[in-house]
Amino acid sequence: MGQVWNDREPIYRQLRARVIDALLDGELKEGDSIPSVRQTAAEFSVNPITVTKAYEDLASEGLVEKRRGLGLFVRPGARAHLLTVERRRLLDEEWPVFAARLRRLGVALSDLPFPSSSKEKP
Amino acid sequence: MNSAIRAERLVKRYKNQVALQDVNLDVPMGRIVGLIGPNGAGKTTLIKSILGLTDVEGDLAVLGRAPRRDRTALMHEVSYIADVAVLPRWLRAGEAAAFMAGVHPRFSMERFRALLERTSVRESMRVRELSKGMAAQLHLALAMAVDARLLVLDEPTLGLDILYRKAFYEALLNDYATPDRTILLATHQVEEVENLLSDLVFIKSGKVILSSSMDEVAERYHEVLVGPGQRDAARSLGPLRERSVFGKSVFLFDGVPSSELASLGEVRRPGVADLFVALMGDAA
Amino acid sequence: MSTMIWLLRREYWEHRVGLRNIPLITAGVLAAIATLTVIGASIWGPRAGAQGASLQAALRLAIEHSPVQAARQLAEALQSVVVVFAVIQALVLFFYLLGALYDDRRDRSAWFWSSMPVSHTETVASKALIGLLVMPLVTIAVTLAFQAFLVVLSLVTVAVHGVSPWPLLGALTGLGAHALKAVVFLPIHVLLALPAVGWLLLVSAWARRRPFLWAVLVPLIAALCLVVLEGSGLPAADLAGELLGRLGMGLFSNPWYLGTGALAAHEVLTAPGLWVGALAGVAGLAGAINARTRSLDTSD
Numbered sequence: 010m011g012q013v014w015n016d017r018e019p020i021y022r023q024l025r026a027r028v029i030d031a032l033l034d035g036e037l038k039e040g041d042s043i044p045s046v047r048q049t050a051a052e053f054s055v056n057p058i059t060v061t062k063a064y065e066d067l068a069s070e071g072l073v074e075k076r077r078g079l080g081l082f083v084r085p086g087a088r089a090h091l092l093t094v095e096r097r098r099l100l101d102e103e104w105p106v107f108a109a110r111l112r113r114l115g116v117a118l119s120d121l122p123f124p125s126s127s128k129e130k131p
Numbered sequence: 132m133n134s135a136i137r138a139e140r141l142v143k144r145y146k147n148q149v150a151l152q153d154v155n156l157d158v159p160m161g162r163i164v165g166l167i168g169p170n171g172a173g174k175t176t177l178i179k180s181i182l183g184l185t186d187v188e189g190d191l192a193v194l195g196r197a198p199r200r201d202r203t204a205l206m207h208e209v210s211y212i213a214d215v216a217v218l219p220r221w222l223r224a225g226e227a228a229a230f231m232a233g234v235h236p237r238f239s240m241e242r243f244r245a246l247l248e249r250t251s252v253r254e255s256m257r258v259r260e261l262s263k264g265m266a267a268q269l270h271l272a273l274a275m276a277v278d279a280r281l282l283v284l285d286e287p288t289l290g291l292d293i294l295y296r297k298a299f300y301e302a303l304l305n306d307y308a309t310p311d312r313t314i315l316l317a318t319h320q321v322e323e324v325e326n327l328l329s330d331l332v333f334i335k336s337g338k339v340i341l342s343s344s345m346d347e348v349a350e351r352y353h354e355v356l357v358g359p360g361q362r363d364a365a366r367s368l369g370p371l372r373e374r375s376v377f378g379k380s381v382f383l384f385d386g387v388p389s390s391e392l393a394s395l396g397e398v399r400r401p402g403v404a405d406l407f408v409a410l411m412g413d414a415a
Numbered sequence: 416m417s418t419m420i421w422l423l424r425r426e427y428w429e430h431r432v433g434l435r436n437i438p439l440i441t442a443g444v445l446a447a448i449a450t451l452t453v454i455g456a457s458i459w460g461p462r463a464g465a466q467g468a469s470l471q472a473a474l475r476l477a478i479e480h481s482p483v484q485a486a487r488q489l490a491e492a493l494q495s496v497v498v499v500f501a502v503i504q505a506l507v508l509f510f511y512l513l514g515a516l517y518d519d520r521r522d523r524s525a526w527f528w529s530s531m532p533v534s535h536t537e538t539v540a541s542k543a544l545i546g547l548l549v550m551p552l553v554t555i556a557v558t559l560a561f562q563a564f565l566v567v568l569s570l571v572t573v574a575v576h577g578v579s580p581w582p583l584l585g586a587l588t589g590l591g592a593h594a595l596k597a598v599v600f601l602p603i604h605v606l607l608a609l610p611a612v613g614w615l616l617l618v619s620a621w622a623r624r625r626p627f628l629w630a631v632l633v634p635l636i637a638a639l640c641l642v643v644l645e646g647s648g649l650p651a652a653d654l655a656g657e658l659l660g661r662l663g664m665g666l667f668s669n670p671w672y673l674g675t676g677a678l679a680a681h682e683v684l685t686a687p688g689l690w691v692g693a694l695a696g697v698a699g700l701a702g703a704i705n706a707r708t709r710s711l712d713t714s715d
Contacts, residue, residue, distance in 0.1 A: 019349055020326060051305035054297075055326040056163055056345070118138040145713065184529055185712040203534045211530035219429070219524040226428050233421035236533055 020055055024063035032072065032088050033095065039088065043073055043081035069092075134192070135160045135313035136181060141189035143176050143337075150176040150285050151187065152337040159278075161310040162344075163327055166317040167407055168334035174317040178285055178333065181315070182211060194280055207236055210279040214289040215266040218258045227253030228276070235277055243276035246306070252413050264295035271299060276306050282307065284316045288323075295318075300327060325403040335411050349400055355382050357396040365395050367405055372409035383409045418533060422541035423549065426515075433507040434550060441503050445496070446564055453572050468589040470565070477573045477583045486586035489569055493562045493593075500561075504554040505666035508546050509667060512615035515542040516707055517626050529711055539616060539704045545604045546612040555597045566590070573669040610692040611665025613699025620706035633660050 014020050031037040043049075046064065050057040064081060067073045072087045112119070136158040151173050158164050180187040191198060196205045218227075222249065231238045239380030240291050247254070250268040258266055267287065274282060288296040290331040304327070308314060318324055331348055333341040343351070357365045357380045366373070368391070370382040382395075383405065389398045401409075427434055449470065456471045473488030516539065519525040528538065566587065570580035618630040641655035683689060 016354075016402065019400070023187050047305055047308070050308065051301045053326075054300055056329045057304065057310075058161075058329045059326070069307065071169070114396065164487035179712070182530065188655070203532050206530065209530075211526075213523075213526050213530075217523045217526040219427055219519070219527060220522070221532055223428075226425075230421055233424075234418050235532055238534075 015116070019061045021062040024049070024053070024055070024060060025066050028063070028067055029072070029091060029095075032083065032091055035088075037083055039083050039085045041083045042079075043083065045080055135159060135162070135194060136315070137190070137192045139190040141174075141177075141187050141191060143180065143185065143187045147183050148400045150337050151180070152196050152339070154189070154334075154339050156332065156339065156342055158313060158315070158330065159160065160313050162329045162411075163308060163314045163316065164330040165324055165328040165401070165403070166315060166332050167319075167321055168317075169411070170301045171336075172334045173337040174334060175285060176337075178283055178315070178317060178335060181283065182206070183211065198334060208280045210274040210282045211285075212274045212283070213285045214287060215263055215270055217289075218266055218270055220259040221257060223255060223257050223314045224252055225272055227269070228254070231273060231277070237278040239276050239278065243272055246272035246275055246302075252388060256326070264291050265397070267291055267295055275302070280312055282312065284314065284318075286318055287316075288320065289399065296323065300324070305347055305380045311390075321404045321407060322402065328403075331403065333407060333410055340410050348406070351386055352406055353384050353392055354388065354399050354401040354405070355384070355392045355396050356380075356399070357382055368392075418537060419541060419544075422533065422537060423544060424544050426541060426549075430545075433511055434545070434553060438500065438503060441499065442542050442557050442561045442564075445499065445561060449565060449568060453568060457572065457576070470569070472570055474569055477569070477580075478576050478578050480578070480582075482582035482586040485583055486588075488589065489566070490589075491632055493565060496557055496565070498560060500558045501667045502711055503552055508550055508612075508666045509615065511550070512542065512546050512612060513619050513626050513630055515545075516616060516620035516703060517622060520710055525711060526670055530589055535704050535707045539620070539700060541708060543612055543616060546615075547608050548601075551601070551608070555601075557596065559594055562593075565663055580620075598695060606689055606693045607661075607683070610661045610663040610699070611663070611695025611696070613696030613703070616703040617699040617706065620703040620710065634659060657688050657692075661688060665692075665696075 015021055018026075028043070029036065037043075043064070044052070046057050046060045049055075049060045055061075064073065068075065068081075072084060072091060073081050074084045075081055134157055136156055138154055138156040141151050141154040141156075142149070154173075154177065159367050165189075166174050166177065176185065179185040180191060180200055181193050183193075183200075183205055186199060193205060194208055198205055207273075228240060228243045228247075231243075232240050240374070247269070247286035250265065250272065252261060252265050252269050254270075258269070261269065271287070288299055289300070300323075303314070316324060316328070328345055331341060332339060341348075352371075355365060356376075359378075359380075362380055365382045368382075368384060368387055371385050372380050372383040379396075383401055384392060392398050452470065453474065456474070470489070470492040473485045473492060476482075477485035477487060519528060566584075570584060573580045573583055614634070615630055618626050618633075622629045638655035638659050641658070
């Protein structure tokens with residue numbers, strides 16, 4: 010059982026997304042170690058191969074690195090890099106879609122209640 | 132040898148029925164394979180032939196050996212868990228471990244004790260004194276203390292309550308599933324294990340209906356949630372199955388790329404149970 | 416080899432009651448009875464009673480300074496004890512062998528044992544060894560221990576009555592030979608026991624239900640058929656007797672039945688029936704291995 014996964018994306022993408030969220034929220038800091046494939050697989054009740062895939066994606070994106078014999082660690086600059094990438098994605102991909110929806114529903118920007126809690130540190 | 136299990140054209144005939152018909156399987160090492168099928172589908176027969184307990188026609192190689200002929204040698208590297216009812220009721224936990232240490236070269240007493248430590252089972256207890264859940268824990272500890280290369284599980288969590296089931300799979304993933312071990316898991320409780328699996332085998336009436344990795348399944352099968360306006364368009368693409376959920380229709384497609392389906396509605400991964408029902412018909 | 420030792424140990428763990436407790440308890444009960452009988456006889460005078468009779472007679476003779484006759488009476492008492500343990504052994508072995516390859520199919524624990532790297536041959540062999548060697552050795556040991564107890568009890572009683580026990584002990588020649596016989600004749604015993612062990616294990620492995628009925632009725636009916644065929648010129652009644660005798664005796668027999676007048680070892684070994692029976696027993700074991708393999712094939 011374990012966590013509830015959505016059925017739109019493959020699980021390894023969702024696992025990757027969780028790590029990314031943790032990075033963005035500051036729960037995972039640079040130099041922190043990432044739990045082993047085994048631990049993560051057991052904790053989330055998913056196949057180790059799935060976890061490996063997620064970790065490999067994160068490594069190829071330059072967010073984590075493998076240190077021989079020690080495991081996986083968050084790379085320095087990972088968060089900054091991530092913020093850049095995610096901001097780009099928000100502006101280039103997510104925003105236009107959302108903006109179109111606002112337009113379709115006739116909602117103006119000024120009508121939007123801005124969320125008061127901001128976990129993001131600039 | 133990089134296949135843990137390789138079966139070609141397996142056939143098993145009994146007096147008045149055919150238990151396995153032209154079964155083909157290729158399970159690479161390091162995978163967790165789900166063997167899913169209704170009662171009487173042939174799961175147990177297939178498992179028995181893999182363990183060398185039954186004659187079967189066709190080619191079968193398990194860890195590179197012929198199971199029937201080399202059963203004793205094969206069992207050095209195989210661990211097997213059936214449902215807990217098979218544990219002899221008079222046997223003490225410590226006796227079971229001592230026996231296995233004596234006959235299984237790859238059984239480790241230290242590992243067994245370490246695994247047992249985490250449970251509420253003590254070595255002096257007899258199986259008949261244990262609850263079902265504790266007996267399952269004992270069985271798993273015994274099986275995992277063997278440095279096997281193939282672990283075969285036949286409905287191991289049958290009749291166990293959820294806490295034990297959860298702990299069971301957690302222990303399996305935490306302590307046992309490594310790239311050089313293969314796990315074959317026959318089960319009914321599909322939803323519980325679907326994220327654990329790397330490969331899927333559907334079997335019904337002795338025939339393998341599907342044998343594929345989860346990755347391939349994700350690429351091949353898609354579900355689309357479609358509103359009434361798009362129903363006909365969806366039907367024209369030749370879905371495997373259509374069912375309705377709260378006024379919307381859910382279509383399951385085989386081999387239609389998700390890009391083509393995106394225009395019809397929300398595309399998503401089918402649950403293994405839904406895929407099972409769609410491919411097997413209504414007898415699930 | 417170590418696998419076989421573990422298999423034997425497993426049989427012992429499962430059947431401690433039959434293999435150990437019952438013989439020991441029997442010995443204990445008999446020892447208590449013997450002691451009480453002797454004490455009672457000493458206090459109230461001897462009584463006429465079946466078991467204690469020769470023991471009491473022996474003791475009376477010994478006390479009356481006839482060691483040689485006393486020894487003879489004591490030897491009779493010792494010999495009569497052998498029967499008791501032989502009967503216990505036969506009963507325990509009958510039910511043990513009948514259930515050995517049947518019970519674990521019925522409660523499905525055969526699946527647990529089959530997942531071990533142990534061949535069906537080794538499994539059947541371990542149970543046969545219990546029937547052919549282990550249980551008989553236990554019986555021999557318990558019998559000898561009890562007989563030793565009786566001897567000591569007699570000597571002590573005699574001494575307590577103020578008579579020297581040494582003449583009695585001296586007259587008990589053949590105690591050493593008696594014990595040695597058990598070990599030396601053990602192989603013959605194995606040959607004698609093979610038909611019964613082979614037959615019971617075959618039924619145990621093969622029967623789907625009611626192994627007891629199969630085990631008992633088939634030989635009886637076979638013997639009956641043979642008797643009915645009496646007129647046809649075959650030595651049918653003899654064969655029937657031979658058949659039942661070998662099956663029955665196999666479980667009872669122990670080394671002391673050889674050479675004490677009932678059968679002489681030489682006679683036994685040259686009887687063709689012995690070898691035919693032994694071969695049949697081995698065939699039965701082979702059949703049991705085969706049946707065991709097949710039964711796992713079809714059962715659930």
